[in-house]
Amino acid sequence: MKSKKDESMKLTFLIPPVLDNKNPAERTAGCTRVVYLAPNIYELTVVALLEKEGFDDIHYRDFVYKRESREVFSDFLKNDASDIYYIWAVNLSIENDLLALELIRKNNPKAYVIFMGPGPTYFTFKCLLSDKEIVVRGEPELTVLELTKAIADGADWTSIIGISYLEEGKVKHNPSRPLMKELDDLPFPARHFIQDRRYFNPKLKIGPYTTMVTSRNCPFHCIYCVPSSLTFAREIEYQKEHGKKPFISFRSIESIEAEVEQISKEGYKAIGFMDDNFIWNEKRTGDICRIMKKYGIVWGCQARVDAITEEIAQMLGESGCRYVDLGVESFNDEILAFIKKGITSKQIYTAIGWLKQYHVPVKLNILIGSSPLETKETLRHTLREAKALKVDQVMFNIVSPFPGTEFYAMAKENGWLETKEYVPTDVQRESILRYPSLSSRDMERILFYNNVSYFLSPHFVITQLKRFSNWSEFTHALKALKIKLFG
Structure with missing residues (x-):
């Protein structure tokens, strides 16, 4: 060598x-x-x-x-x-x-x-x-x-x-390596290796697009959760030795601004923040919103509904935020409690109301089969509520028992798996779970029905068409929708 x-x-x-x-x-x-x-x-x-x-x-x-x-x-x-x-x-x-x-x-x-x-x-x-x-x-x-x-x-x-x-x-x-304490010590991602690639996020409707991270980890305990791939690797390794989730690491506002400035100079027009939870408090959120407004880059993020205040919604709306991904999973309070989501359906409605008031596009993430309490009726109720809220997008997925999650251990212990061990599946169309009240085939049929019912609804089609500014944006989004519906 x-x-x-x-x-x-x-x-x-x-x-x-x-x-x-x-x-x-x-x-x-x-x-x-x-x-x-x-x-x-x-x-x-x-x-x-x-x-x-x-x-x-x-x-x-x-x-x-x-x-x-x-x-x-x-x-x-x-x-x-x-x-x-x-x-x-x-x-x-x-x-x-x-x-x-x-x-x-x-x-x-x-x-x-x-x-x-x-x-x-x-x-x-x-x-x-x-x-x-x-x-x-x-x-x-x-x-x-x-x-x-x-x-x-x-x-x-x-x-x-x-x-x-x-x-x-x-x-x-070999023994585990201690986690980094200073994320600011890391260089910014080497985006110059991919400058010839025109990535496009249909939720942001403009390109070129890149991604960015300002923190690592999330302190919450949703039983099914597979966070971003770096955080998941971090959690799996840390839990082996410590039996709990790792501490949260934050980058400084100065480091965040320096990277946004570099991204702007490299010609990017949009950023999708990949933080498992982007919104922590009003001050930090406000500081980042001011940075995004200063450089004129449109952006989106992931957040919990219980972190959204009216003040934060206003900051997002005034700083070019084109979407907030909300993990709501269900509108049934018993199911939310079972999966340890730590939120209520009332908080979901309140957060969405504030975001819509300040014209921040909302995307809901909903899980089919996240609990054995799930039935065809609870799923019909969730679809009705998702459509009635008239948000910008809804993403339906079937829950998957990913190894390394609490849900995986529960699925094995209770016999919810259709296979002896975990099998990698496409959560956008396949299930390897079965409950007394729902079969895997039931979940797959409901997923397909929900997708067709929602994505081909007049509200969704009209809302999306209004947001496109050119043919290229439309064709990118159409390709993504085709993959979502039909693979």
Whole structure:
């Protein structure tokens, strides 16, 4: 293996193509299949850190963006001589990424393959087929940097904390790495590696679009929750040792403004904030709103309904906020209590009322089958309420028992799984759950009916058509809707 001291290491970050004949996994949110593409800023932050530390032969190869085939991927590997490949994997991508690993090994058996993300953090053993695979568990940045430096210098890397690897055919788990306390120490994501890609978020209706994060983690305890892929990896690893969720980390307002300024200079017109919970208090929210208004970038975020005040709704409305994603899941208070959502249906109506008052577009996220208390009638009630509220968008998904969540343990214990173990499914059309009052087929039929009933309703169609300013925006949104409804 070459050393930095004499010859530059070739480092390649891969997003493998679809190899398992399924819709590609969304690797930033981590819990769905792709509806519209978004840049993986978690991976690009690792790229930026390596670049900052002097690695100058870094490549970023995304085979999903251009829908490239297995043959194109194989040809690439045949002609590539990377020393290290990096793959950010989520639960839904693991099987596909293992197929990619087979092709890497066929063409480049001497290269290291470093896996990161929640998938490898939980399914560590699956990713270790030889002594050339290494799993970086949990928060990846500092571990990947230390590991890459050691490999580049020909040094022993087997004692580095935060990794797992094979030792004499057995999986060796080194101790966990402590979580970062200062997120401001990290460089901004290396967006210059993807400047040729015109990402578009139909909720923002303008491009080019990028994503950004101002905090890590969420203190709440929704039983089903799969947070953003970085947070999920962080949670899975931290809970192994501490038995609880990790602390929340925040970036400073100064760091946030500096990144927004850089994003603006790079020509981006829209930002989707990927924080698991964006709104914490009025002061922080107000500071960020002023930044967004200053640079004239439209944006959207995710928030809890109990965090929305009238003052915050007004700030959002005056600063170019084009959507707020609200995780409401159900309008039934018993179900909300069972899933430990920590909100009431009254709070849902109040938050939506304030946001609509200040002309902030609202998107509701609703889960089908989130509790064994769910029935066909509770689901009919939820659909009626969602339509009656006349918000801008509603996203219906079937709950999935993702390994690493409390809901997964409950599903196994109570026999709600239709399979012996978790099977990756597309939550936008498939169920592997069954309850006494609802079968998996019931949930799939209700999901399809809800989607067609809502997305083809006159209110939704007219509302969306009014918001488009050109044909390109309309066609992007139409493609996303087609994927949502029909795959």
